[in-house]
Amino acid sequence: MELILCELSEKVVEAWRSFFGAEENVRIINADITQLECDAIVSPANSFGFMDGGLDYALSERLGWDLEKRLQQQIKELPEGELLVGRALVLATGDARIPYLISAPTMRIPTNFNIDTSINAYLAMKALLIQAINDERINSVAIPGLCTGVGRMQPIIAARQMFQAYKEIVLGEKMDFSDFGAAQKYHWNINPQGMIWTH
Numbered sequence: 001m002e003l004i005l006c007e008l009s010e011k012v013v014e015a016w017r018s019f020f021g022a023e024e025n026v027r028i029i030n031a032d033i034t035q036l037e038c039d040a041i042v043s044p045a046n047s048f049g050f051m052d053g054g055l056d057y058a059l060s061e062r063l064g065w066d067l068e069k070r071l072q073q074q075i076k077e078l079p080e081g082e083l084l085v086g087r088a089l090v091l092a093t094g095d096a097r098i099p100y101l102i103s104a105p106t107m108r109i110p111t112n113f114n115i116d117t118s119i120n121a122y123l124a125m126k127a128l129l130i131q132a133i134n135d136e137r138i139n140s141v142a143i144p145g146l147c148t149g150v151g152r153m154q155p156i157i158a159a160r161q162m163f164q165a166y167k168e169i170v171l172g173e174k175m176d177f178s179d180f181g182a183a184q185k186y187h188w189n190i191n192p193q194g195m196i197w198t199h
Helices: 010-020 054-063 066-076 120-133 155-169 180-190
Strands: 002-007 026-030 040-043 089-092 100-103 140-143
Touching: 002 010, 010 026, 010 155, 040 054, 054 066, 066 089, 066 100, 100 120, 120 140, 120 155, 155 180
Parallel strands: 002 026, 002 140, 040 100, 040 140
Antiparallel strands: 089 100
């Protein structure tokens, strides 16, 4: 499977290169993601499928506003009634150049509060990769900078989180913690901006 990491932000592209630069199945592009041709494109939306802001607005303009309604209907039919951060789903777009959309929320509701200190880019990347790998219709997927827009996560932290998820899902580097301290250190390394203890 080919991963196409695509962003207009040069800072995000530079951060990706520092982590993904040596990966053969990863292409890094400084361009408008909505203009690509690929099997699937990632919507880094929210748990309720609102696609009227940021990159999702551009995706709705490109792929049609009925996509948001169909996504929201699919989400409502889930047992949880929402698409949790850390899960993703695939939706047919009806578009010849980008036939599928992978919705992978980076936040529960549209917000920039506490997203930059979260591990949501890691969780969303993990979820979208699981969906893409297990869907035989998808051989190429275009992925934007997760949490770097509305979420305001630093590009280098978002890239680190996305690469960690890639290592675990694509390269098969499974987590194995000998004790709680090791798990805690792993979690902190994914986002050093986040707090582990507050009191």
